[in-house]
Amino acid sequence: MSIITIVGAGMMGSAMCFPASDNGHQIRLVGTPYDQEIIRRLKEDNFHAKLGMPLPPRCTPFYYEELDQALKGCQLLIAGVPSFGIDWFAENVLSRIPDDLVVLSITKGLEDEPDGTLLPISLAYNRKKLAPGRRLSINSIGGPCISQELCQRKHTSVALCGEDLDTLYWLKSQFITTYYHIQPTQDVVGIECSVAMKNAYAVGVALAIGLAKQQGAALSNPQASLFGQAVREMLRLVHLLGGQTDSVIYATSDLYVTINSGRNRKLGEALGEGLSFQEALQRYPGLTLESIPIITRAARALRKRHELGTANFNKFPLLRHLDEIINQGAPVHIPWNEFG
Amino acid sequence: MSIITIVGAGMMGSAMCFPASDNGHQIRLVGTPYDQEIIRRLKEDNFHAKLGMPLPPRCTPFYYEELDQALKGCQLLIAGVPSFGIDWFAENVLSRIPDDLVVLSITKGLEDEPDGTLLPISLAYNRKKLAPGRRLSINSIGGPCISQELCQRKHTSVALCGEDLDTLYWLKSQFITTYYHIQPTQDVVGIECSVAMKNAYAVGVALAIGLAKQQGAALSNPQASLFGQAVREMLRLVHLLGGQTDSVIYATSDLYVTINSGRNRKLGEALGEGLSFQEALQRYPGLTLESIPIITRAARALRKRHELGTANFNKFPLLRHLDEIINQGAPVHIPWNEFG
Numbered sequence: 001m002s003i004i005t006i007v008g009a010g011m012m013g014s015a016m017c018f019p020a021s022d023n024g025h026q027i028r029l030v031g032t033p034y035d036q037e038i039i040r041r042l043k044e045d046n047f048h049a050k051l052g053m054p055l056p057p058r059c060t061p062f063y064y065e066e067l068d069q070a071l072k073g074c075q076l077l078i079a080g081v082p083s084f085g086i087d088w089f090a091e092n093v094l095s096r097i098p099d100d101l102v103v104l105s106i107t108k109g110l111e112d113e114p115d116g117t118l119l120p121i122s123l124a125y126n127r128k129k130l131a132p133g134r135r136l137s138i139n140s141i142g143g144p145c146i147s148q149e150l151c152q153r154k155h156t157s158v159a160l161c162g163e164d165l166d167t168l169y170w171l172k173s174q175f176i177t178t179y180y181h182i183q184p185t186q187d188v189v190g191i192e193c194s195v196a197m198k199n200a201y202a203v204g205v206a207l208a209i210g211l212a213k214q215q216g217a218a219l220s221n222p223q224a225s226l227f228g229q230a231v232r233e234m235l236r237l238v239h240l241l242g243g244q245t246d247s248v249i250y251a252t253s254d255l256y257v258t259i260n261s262g263r264n265r266k267l268g269e270a271l272g273e274g275l276s277f278q279e280a281l282q283r284y285p286g287l288t289l290e291s292i293p294i295i296t297r298a299a300r301a302l303r304k305r306h307e308l309g310t311a312n313f314n315k316f317p318l319l320r321h322l323d324e325i326i327n328q329g330a331p332v333h334i335p336w337n338e339f340g
Numbered sequence: 341m342s343i344i345t346i347v348g349a350g351m352m353g354s355a356m357c358f359p360a361s362d363n364g365h366q367i368r369l370v371g372t373p374y375d376q377e378i379i380r381r382l383k384e385d386n387f388h389a390k391l392g393m394p395l396p397p398r399c400t401p402f403y404y405e406e407l408d409q410a411l412k413g414c415q416l417l418i419a420g421v422p423s424f425g426i427d428w429f430a431e432n433v434l435s436r437i438p439d440d441l442v443v444l445s446i447t448k449g450l451e452d453e454p455d456g457t458l459l460p461i462s463l464a465y466n467r468k469k470l471a472p473g474r475r476l477s478i479n480s481i482g483g484p485c486i487s488q489e490l491c492q493r494k495h496t497s498v499a500l501c502g503e504d505l506d507t508l509y510w511l512k513s514q515f516i517t518t519y520y521h522i523q524p525t526q527d528v529v530g531i532e533c534s535v536a537m538k539n540a541y542a543v544g545v546a547l548a549i550g551l552a553k554q555q556g557a558a559l560s561n562p563q564a565s566l567f568g569q570a571v572r573e574m575l576r577l578v579h580l581l582g583g584q585t586d587s588v589i590y591a592t593s594d595l596y597v598t599i600n601s602g603r604n605r606k607l608g609e610a611l612g613e614g615l616s617f618q619e620a621l622q623r624y625p626g627l628t629l630e631s632i633p634i635i636t637r638a639a640r641a642l643r644k645r646h647e648l649g650t651a652n653f654n655k656f657p658l659l660r661h662l663d664e665i666i667n668q669g670a671p672v673h674i675p676w677n678e679f680g
Binding site: 183228 | 485486490495519523548561575586590593597
């Protein structure tokens, strides 16, 4: 049995306690400075206020101030922070761990560079966020997983990606249960980029839900058209970055569930109803939308590559339109004719 | 402007009247012997009882007995029959047309042969259903299209496939409108097989809806896992048959909408709730399920290929399980661990 330290006591980080506990591991759940109240309540009666349920056996909560104690002797570190927290995580957590500690990131996001390079989180850590010359084994997990359902031990299939296959199989052995199904793959770019992009495209598909609502109808064909274009553009981007078709399947099924609920769907629906981006944000104050930086960065990178002749941005009409809506104040005017 | 004859006055055949009429064509809508009542009513007051709306201008209804008159001088024939009607269509309609008349089939289905060959409808016509040596230009259409929404002129994106690119572009020009978006492709096997298979896999994904209902919950993760496996197996089958990844995108978005409604979803849901196949059929008497022959034939072909060493049926665990449920009376026991 291992000692697993999870930093980030939000929904998804905390949900990982369940398959870990069912495998008999000792889990140390460390809150970020944003999670103080969650940790306080966990210390009081083991109830996780955000998940709405108690944590399973063998989970110990730690305040951020107790991080050193929580990291001591652990065999695996899980990065359970949202994408805007990765600089913080690199600076405050990764800086304290030994180089041979395996890290598993559950953060979804993309970073872009001036030359149009797009980096998924695990690569961004190693290339940009660590001290010069330092290299860690940072693996990541992606696929359709509503955290509460994982806590309820419902069947869930995800991909686990990283550079070293032995590490991936070891990680799989730490979490696999009768309900948590894990497929290891070395296609880091394919998995991480597509699962990040599905947040962007969930906004795109949900535009049709809002447009239909405006017309007083529930329509399938326009939604399906957008869904198809979203899959097409995710595949195109992943192929452009050197990733594989199979990896995009996880993002496709993730997109399928994300549209049925979730924050990005709310945003897309509001935009489709005719609200401007600013008005849509006002409708849902305080909503953290990971889709916004993803749309912005992916569009910026592809525009740059288009200029350099290393990509054709015209092959991404849905992403381009999402970027126009969000970053240029454009009204919704879906480029149906450019799809394909 | 062309004269277009549609044989089959069901939902989808009749829906084609709308983009055709909007392009200014003369349309002759011919009922099969099953459509007598629809045609009678159309002749009376132009109201299509199944679509629940009147037909657009320039549509003339014909009884099956008036077929010769309806075929005379037409430039395009649309086969609007369900998959169990293709022998009838070959024998009674295709036998009467000149060899140079372009045919567009909207039927979804697959036929299998003793050596494990799987033939989509358009190829089955040319290889098996016509008089020896006779060859027609049979093209087909596939993708996510709820017929009523096409009639309401809602945005719809489909693929149009066939062997000859000039014919495909001519067909596109006959139907393209501001709401009907058509992508020509020569990947006949890829489009036709995957859009047929999505009917089979809609049953598979809906198993999770029934299972969740049984548990008193609405669950996303198990459904997403099945959705991903369905896409994976459709891709695998299409690649095995020589088709392309891009074509499977149409079936993927078609699967996305089919699960939200439709007959195959009802069947899968009932099976997931614990009903046997026979009990599920009894719950919906008279329901025409195109998924049943598709599951049966695809599984039979893959089993045969497995024996011959030309395919690995173990890479299709969801299809195999659907076949066990439907053709061997097996209870639902989803092989989650075999997915990937």
